[in-house]
Amino acid sequence: MRVPLLDIPASYEKILQDVKKNIDQVIQSGQFVLGPIVEELEQKIANYCDTKYAVGVSSGTDALLISLMAAGIREGDEVITTPFTFFATAGSISRLGAHPVFVDIKQDTFNIDPSQIEKSITGKTRAIIPVHLYGQSADMNPILDIAQRNNLVVIEDAAQAIGSEYEGRRSGSMGDYGCFSFFPTKNLGGFGDGGMVTMSSEDVYNQVKSLRVHGSNLKYYHQVIGGNFRLDALQAGVVLAKLAYLDQWTEKRRENAQTYNQLFKEKGIADQLILPLEVTPRHVYNQYVIRVKKNRDKLRGFLSENNIFTEIYYPLPLHLQDCFTFLGYKKGAFPESEKAANDTIALPIFPELSQEQLSFVTEKIDEFIKKYGI
Ligand SMILES: *Cc1c(COP(=O)(O)O)cnc(C)c1O
Numbered sequence: 149m150r151v152p153l154l155d156i157p158a159s160y161e162k163i164l165q166d167v168k169k170n171i172d173q174v175i176q177s178g179q180f181v182l183g184p185i186v187e188e189l190e191q192k193i194a195n196y197c198d199t200k201y202a203v204g205v206s207s208g209t210d211a212l213l214i215s216l217m218a219a220g221i222r223e224g225d226e227v228i229t230t231p232f233t234f235f236a237t238a239g240s241i242s243r244l245g246a247h248p249v250f251v252d253i254k255q256d257t258f259n260i261d262p263s264q265i266e267k268s269i270t271g272k273t274r275a276i277i278p279v280h281l282y283g284q285s286a287d288m289n290p291i292l293d294i295a296q297r298n299n300l301v302v303i304e305d306a307a308q309a310i311g312s313e314y315e316g317r318r319s320g321s322m323g324d325y326g327c328f329s330f331f332p333t334k335n336l337g338g339f340g341d342g343g344m345v346t347m348s349s350e351d352v353y354n355q356v357k358s359l360r361v362h363g364s365n366l367k368y369y370h371q372v373i374g375g376n377f378r379l380d381a382l383q384a385g386v387v388l389a390k391l392a393y394l395d396q397w398t399e400k401r402r403e404n405a406q407t408y409n410q411l412f413k414e415k416g417i418a419d420q421l422i423l424p425l426e427v428t429p430r431h432v433y434n435q436y437v438i439r440v441k442k443n444r445d446k447l448r449g450f451l452s453e454n455n456i457f458t459e460i461y462y463p464l465p466l467h468l469q470d471c472f473t474f475l476g477y478k479k480g481a482f483p484e485s486e487k488a489a490n491d492t493i494a495l496p497i498f499p500e501l502s503q504e505q506l507s508f509v510t511e512k513i514d515e516f517i518k519k520y521g522i
Contacts, residue, residue, distance in 0.1 A: 150455040151496050151505045154333055158500035159397075163389055167339075170385030179381055186384040190344070192391055193328070196311070197320040199346040201353040204379030205360060208307040208329025211343040212240040212277070214377050215325035218355040219301040221246045221274055228268055229277040229305075230260045231465040231477075232485040237279055237305050238466045247475065249273065250467050252482040257427045258282060258437070258492075261484070262290035269294075275301040280309035280319050282461070282494075283335065283401075283434035284426065288314045288322045295323075303327060307343075308434040310336050311398050315428075320346040325356075330387050335401070335434050336394050342383040400499035401433040404506060408436060408495065411510040417517055435461055436497035440522040444491055450516045456509055459494045 174185055186204045194202035205211050221227060223245030229237050231250040238248040249268050254261045258281045265276065276295055278286035295302045302323030309319045310328055320326020330342035345356050358365050363374035412418040422439035440447060448458050465485040467477035495509055
């Protein structure tokens with residue numbers, strides 16, 4: 149048996165007809181950048197995320213960058229986020245000359261610890277980027293409250309979390325901006341790069357739309373300096389076709405997570421492994437991440453020898469990356485993030501996993517524990 153981390157071709161079977169129809173339509177229209185199919189996707193994503201507007205952009209990274217630009221973040225400003233996230237969250241802040249100010253994560257959700265945010269706020273702080281890591285919303289109420297009291301912009305990094313909820317509210321609808329990615333490994337992935345920014349303020353919407361096309365509302369007349377952050381029509385066509393299946397795929401991911409939890413319990417190893425907790429439902433499980441006290445890399449090697457493929461998201465927290473040494477953070481600065489980087493492992497959780505594959509993964513982990521301990 150073979151268990152890949154993600155089996156994108158396995159999802160083709162269902163969707164290929166719908167995708168081809170949209171791709172044909174784009175080819176025949178001759179409009180390959182922005183245009184009606186991008187607008188249709190924007191409306192549907194806004195609707196899905198419970199926001200008034202959405203703007204299609206070139207990637208999740210660019211969704212973050214354009215949001216920070218629209219929020220007026222510039223040189224010398226400080227933006228609060230966590231060091232336990234994909235690089236783009238902090239990279240986008242730095243690209244504008246602003247400083248990422250890191251706050252540690254909570255042990256149970258891997259998301260920013262709201263109780264540690266306020267002590268990091270200075271006169272230069274302009275924004276907070278909570279990341280909904282692995283598909284579970286950050287604890288948004290205290291974050292929104294802190295932001296309001298300190299007059300800070302909130303940019304949700306929801307790249308891994310489309311469709312996730314916090315007290316009934318959709319990710320991307322709670323902050324001033326919601327940033328999504330259509331990278332192929334995300335829950336709603338295209339056949340290439342793409343992204344989306346969601347918002348409910350008309351002003352913010354107009355600003356982001358203008359920044360997307362080099363800061364012009366009227367062609368060749370530029371009010372502000374933007375960039376090329378446009379979404380391709382072909383990608384929009386793919387994502388639009390797949391959006392119709394997103395909820396059933398998310399349900400499958402959630403069922404797979406339940407199955408893993410159940411199988412680990414039946415084997416009596418649920419307490420040795422720390423299983424992912426759904427603290428703020430609805431978790432959409434872009435990743436199913438377990439923790440082991442020791443032998444993490446050895447376990448990963450053992451699984452790989454048995455054709456089970458896993459990943460570490462992420463092996464080195466951002467405050468310890470070479471490119472951020474200038475920020476002056478030391479090892480030990482964010483103990484929970486550093487711990488998570490050393491003891492987490494993401495198991496395959498994609499919707500098309502079979503019961504046999506799920507059982508096989510849990511059996512092999514059980515076998516490893518009996519042999520080597522964790
Ligand atoms: C994937 C991801 C991004 C970046 O999205 P791209 O489309 O790859 O540029 C940003 N933040 C997080 C948390 C991500 O997982």
